[in-house]
Amino acid sequence: xxxxxxxxxxxxxxxxxxxxxxxxxxxxxxxxxxxxxxxxxxxxxxxxxxxxxxxxxxxxxxxxxxxxxxxxxxxxxxxxxxxxxxxxxxxxxxxxxxxxxxxxxxxxxxxxxxxxxxxxxxxxxxxxxxxxxxxxxxxxxxxxxxxxxxxxxxxxxxxxxxxxxxxxxxxxxxxxxxxxxxxxxxxxxxxxxxxxxxxxxxxxxxxxxxxxxxxxxxxxxxxxxxxxxxxxxxxxxxx
Amino acid sequence: xxxxxxxxxxxxxxxxxxxxxxxxxxxxxxxxxxxxxxxxxxxxxxxxxxxxxxxxxxxxxxxxxxxxxxxxxxxxxxxxxxxxxxxxxxxxxxxxxxxxxxxxxxxxxxxxxxxxxxxxxxxxxxxxxxxxxxxxxxxxxxxxxxxxxxxxxxxxxxxxxxxxxxxxxxxxxxxxxxxxxxxxxxxxxxxxxxxxxxxxxxxxxxxxxxxxxxxxxxxxxxxxxxxxxxxxxxxxxxx
DNA sequence: TGCAGGTGTTGATTTGGGTCAAGGCCGGTG
DNA sequence: CACCGGCCTTGACCCAAATCAACACCTGCA
Numbered sequence: 453x454x455x456x457x458x459x460x461x462x463x464x465x466x467x468x469x470x471x472x473x474x475x476x477x478x479x480x481x482x483x484x485x486x487x488x489x490x491x492x493x494x495x496x497x498x499x500x501x502x503x504x505x506x507x508x509x510x511x512x513x514x515x516x517x518x519x520x521x522x523x524x525x526x527x528x529x530x531x532x533x534x535x536x537x538x539x540x541x542x543x544x545x546x547x548x549x550x551x552x553x554x555x556x557x558x559x560x561x562x563x564x565x566x567x568x569x570x571x572x573x574x575x576x577x578x579x580x581x582x583x584x585x586x587x588x589x590x591x592x593x594x595x596x597x598x599x600x601x602x603x604x605x606x607x608x609x610x611x612x613x614x615x616x617x618x619x620x621x622x623x624x625x626x627x628x629x630x631x632x633x634x635x636x637x638x639x640x641x642x643x644x645x646x647x648x649x650x651x652x653x654x655x656x657x658x659x660x661x662x663x664x665x666x667x668x669x670x671x672x673x674x675x676x677x678x679x680x681x682x683x684x685x686x687x688x689x690x691x
Numbered sequence: 692x693x694x695x696x697x698x699x700x701x702x703x704x705x706x707x708x709x710x711x712x713x714x715x716x717x718x719x720x721x722x723x724x725x726x727x728x729x730x731x732x733x734x735x736x737x738x739x740x741x742x743x744x745x746x747x748x749x750x751x752x753x754x755x756x757x758x759x760x761x762x763x764x765x766x767x768x769x770x771x772x773x774x775x776x777x778x779x780x781x782x783x784x785x786x787x788x789x790x791x792x793x794x795x796x797x798x799x800x801x802x803x804x805x806x807x808x809x810x811x812x813x814x815x816x817x818x819x820x821x822x823x824x825x826x827x828x829x830x831x832x833x834x835x836x837x838x839x840x841x842x843x844x845x846x847x848x849x850x851x852x853x854x855x856x857x858x859x860x861x862x863x864x865x866x867x868x869x870x871x872x873x874x875x876x877x878x879x880x881x882x883x884x885x886x887x888x889x890x891x892x893x894x895x896x897x898x899x900x901x902x903x904x905x906x907x908x909x910x911x912x913x914x915x916x917x918x919x920x921x922x923x924x925x926x927x928x929x930x
Numbered sequence: 931t932g933c934a935g936g937t938g939t940t941g942a943t944t945t946g947g948g949t950c951a952a953g954g955c956c957g958g959t960g
Numbered sequence: 961c962a963c964c965g966g967c968c969t970t971g972a973c974c975c976a977a978a979t980c981a982a983c984a985c986c987t988g989c990a
Binding site for chain 1: 762770772783784785786787788790793794813816817818819820821823824825826827828830831832833834835837838840841842844845846847886928
């Protein structure tokens with residue numbers, strides 16, 4: 453049995469595709485078809501995958517690391533839209549239009565992504581309506597993320613947003629047992645994802661610490677009593 | 692030549708479908724197929740088409756009037772996501788998931804919409820991949836709207852947002868000729884769409900009036916010199 | 931004719947959080 | 961080891977805009 457380098461690479465890509473929500477559960481032959489026009493890219497920390505307005509070459513799947521999708525305005529301030537991590541896909545929206553990418557994408561850390569190239573994918577979609585439905589589902593999920601993001605940013609103050617963010621990572625929100633959360637990035641980046649700056653973020657953490665809701669040690673945040681934090685969240689929302 | 696009532700109704704629906712961006716340029720037979728599972732609904736002013744979490748029956752096309760899609764939080768404050776007008780479609784995202792509608796939808800005024808029912812449309816999409824691509828394109832446009840909305844709300848102050856809003860309705864942004872804009876809704880609603888409250892909105896209008904950028908009379912706003920307003924906008928963005 | 935409810939305007943007050951500035955802390959490098 | 965450059969934290973200050981409050985409209989209705 454002989455195996456060429458190309459075949460090995462192909463197999464690696466198929467594996468990568470499978471581990472992605474968008475393609476989970478698809479047959480090996482279908483995955484093979486997609487792998488035909490998929491390439492792997494390394495993204496050094498801080499480097500850009502694309503900028504707003506760049507013509508689209510396809511959409512991306514994250515294998516390892518994290519990709520920050522954001523917009524910048526004239527002043528240079530940036531608004532994080534979402535940080536995509538392993539298994540997630542983004543920029544599917546550019547498949548069906550000839551507009552460019554609507555935002556910027558940059559590696560938060562050293563990352564590996566797969567680029568599913570536009571032309572190949574379009575041709576495949578025309579032959580595989582089921583796949584098109586999957587894409588619709590995936591885009592719908594992104595719409596939901598954005599809607600939630602909008603709501604988060606508009607209807608709540610930083611304290612509420614942080615409480616919400618922390619609770620989202622607790623497995624059981626009504627538990628009274630402490631739960632450790634390891635921050636996946638610097639606090640500065642996290643602050644920006646929450647739509648604020650590092651100073652305010654820091655202050656809000658301090659406030660929670662004083663109320664003995666959390667403990668902070670470096671990049672580890674321990675939610676002392678999720679149920680109590682959930683109470684704070686409810687109170688903030690409900691009044 | 693005999694024409695049944697049902698055929699007339701069918702023809703009306705086909706016409707409605709054709710006048711919608713999403714389906715523009717499709718063949719009569721395709722439109723006929725879609726019309727099979729499309730129903731017309733009247734939406735009295737202020738009445739709800741659906742609420743967040745309701746199971747999806749399909750997606751909507753606006754024929755006349757305007758539909759306000761928004762979220763409400765526990766306090767009862769609502770954040771407008773977008774106001775859809777004649778020719779636009781919304782809630783396509785619910786086709787490909789079994790999650791319910793992600794937001795609320797209410798008639799801003801007496802409106803007429805078409806409901807394209809979920810099951811029929813799904814079956815058709817499986818047979819018509821081109822149509823699925825169209826849907827992808829449409830959802831991508833919605834993603835762009837949301838991204839723009841996020842940026843608007845986060846990166847700019849009310850003055851800039853209002854200047855931007857007004858300029859968007861001027862046919863020629865560099866003209867020096869006055870242009871009349873008829874507000875399509877109460878100022879309270881418009882304020883909310885701009886992510887602020889009626890008081891602040893009122894004050895900002897007053898500020899522009901003092902600078903002789905606009906004139907206001909009831910629901911008619913006259914932009915005295917679009918080019919000058921564009922200057923204000925640029926200055927706000929660029930510093 | 932007068933009242934009730936919704937809409938707009940304006941003023942006074944408060945506040946969340948962004949900005950600036952000044953350390954403290956830590957890890958890497960010469 | 962000492963020094964430097966990132967991060968993080970805390971304090972002081974300030975501003976845009978939300979909130980609270982009073983009042984002027986208008987329109988429909990009894």
